[in-house]
Amino acid sequence: MINSVVKALRILELFSAAEPRLSLATISARLAMPKSTAHNLLMTLLAQGYIEKVDGDHYALGTTPLILTQRIRVNVEVRDPAAPILRALADATHESVYLTVRDGDFALYIYAVESPQRLEARTAVGDRAHLHCTSVGKAMLAYLDANDRAAILARQGLPAFTPATITDVETLATELALTCARGFALDRQEHERDTYCIGAPIFAAAGDLLGACSISGSDPEIVGARMTALAQQVVQSAQQISRLMGFVPTRPSAWARTAPHAS
Numbered sequence: 591m592i593n594s595v596v597k598a599l600r601i602l603e604l605f606s607a608a609e610p611r612l613s614l615a616t617i618s619a620r621l622a623m624p625k626s627t628a629h630n631l632l633m634t635l636l637a638q639g640y641i642e643k644v645d646g647d648h649y650a651l652g653t654t655p656l657i658l659t660q661r662i663r664v665n666v667e668v669r670d671p672a673a674p675i676l677r678a679l680a681d682a683t684h685e686s687v688y689l690t691v692r693d694g695d696f697a698l699y700i701y702a703v704e705s706p707q708r709l710e711a712r713t714a715v716g717d718r719a720h721l722h723c724t725s726v727g728k729a730m731l732a733y734l735d736a737n738d739r740a741a742i743l744a745r746q747g748l749p750a751f752t753p754a755t756i757t758d759v760e761t762l763a764t765e766l767a768l769t770c771a772r773g774f775a776l777d778r779q780e781h782e783r784d785t786y787c788i789g790a791p792i793f794a795a796a797g798d799l800l801g802a803c804s805i806s807g808s809d810p811e812i813v814g815a816r817m818t819a820l821a822q823q824v825v826q827s828a829q830q831i832s833r834l835m836g837f838v839p840t841r842p843s844a845w846a847r848t849a850p851h852a853s
Contacts, residue, residue, distance in 0.1 A: 597623065598631050602640060602651070611648040664691060665700045668792075668801060671834045676803060677703055679827045683805050683820055685812065689831075690726040691801035693718055695742045697727045705807060719781060722748050722762055723755045725789030726802035728775035732766040733791050733799045739766075754779040774821045776813050777806075786812040788821050790828035795836030803828050 600621055604612060612620075618628045632649060635641035639654035672689050680687040680703035689701035696718040704714075721727030721742060731739055748757045756762045769775040777787035789804035805812070805824055812820060 594631070597621070597627070598635060598640075601628070601631055601635065602655070605651050611644055611650050613648050617649070661693070661698075665698075668831070668835065669701045672792075672803070672831045673701060675827050675830050675834075676701060679703075679803075679805065679823060680705070682823055685805040685807040685809075685820075688714060688726065688804050688806060689801065690719075690730075690803070692730055692799065695721070695746050697721055697724060697730060697802070700801075720746060720749065720751075722746075723751055723777070723780040725775045725777040725787035725804045725806075727789075728766060728769055728777070729789040729791045729802040729804075730799055731762075732769040732775065733793075751781050752779055752783050756780060772821075773825050775802075776817075777804075778813050784808050786810055788812060788817065788824050790821075790825045792828050793832045793835065793837040797837060800832075800835060803831065 601617060604617060604620055614625060614629055614632065617623070617632070618625045621628065632641055636643065636649075636652070639652045639657075641649050642652040644650045668691060669689060676687045676689055684705065686705040687703040688699055690697040690699050692698070697720075699714045699717045699719070702715050719727060721731045731742070734742070743759065743762075748755070748759070748762065750757050756765060765775075774788055774790045777785070777789070779785060781787075785806060785808060787804050787806040789802045791799060792801045792803060794800040803824065805820060809816070811817075
């Protein structure tokens with residue numbers, strides 16, 4: 591246990607609806623903590639957005655806890671309804687299945703059904719991945735507003751993770767246009783060696799991009815001879831989850847073209 595982390599958490603727990611603002615002296619006294627220690631911890635929390643300074647010499651909770659709360663709410667609201675659909679997808683394909691949501695410039699893995707054949711023993715849940723090199727990430731990038739997409743690529747670049755990673759903007763643009771046309775994205779060892787994936791986008795009620803789901807495995811035929819059948823299953827699962835989120839496409843027969851995207 592790291593004592594400084596525990597002390598910082600105890601400071602955060604002092605704030606309440608009844609006492610939204612506390613002074614350094616109050617915090618120090620309540621926790622029987624030297625003022626210098628409390629001040630140093632507050633400065634760290636302040637720098638990370640967990641605490642903000644108000645009314646001169648008082649402190650209040652910052653915006654970071656609110657952002658984390660919103661992320662948890664979104665994760666639960668998406669994950670719990672999607673779980674049975676994704677378990678069925680895993681049973682049907684005999685491959686690992688993942689659910690992700692957009693987390694800023696990255697894809698955040700919030701649910702997984704791991705295949706016994708998966709090369710790594712640990713789960714992917716909690717991992718964040720770049721968008722340009724994963725099937726879930728490319729499924730998201732393809733349906734983002736062009737300005738939003740360009741801003742992400744400007745901030746994060748196109749780092750290479752394997753020799754197969756797309757590191758050229760024009761090549762990526764072609765790949766994303768193809769993703770929109772067919773309704774699913776591919777990962778051909780672009781993020782991890784010996785790993786092949788098919789991902790499809792998930793939309794919220796208003797048609798906004800919410801995240802993506804995928805299947806993943808070590809069989810090269812996932813993006814070869816098995817691709818057509820597997821892609822259909824992934825897209826259908828993404829459609830089911832999107833409907834649970836309240837999304838209704840205007841043209842169900844052309845799902846891939848219902849969400850807004852730029853060419």
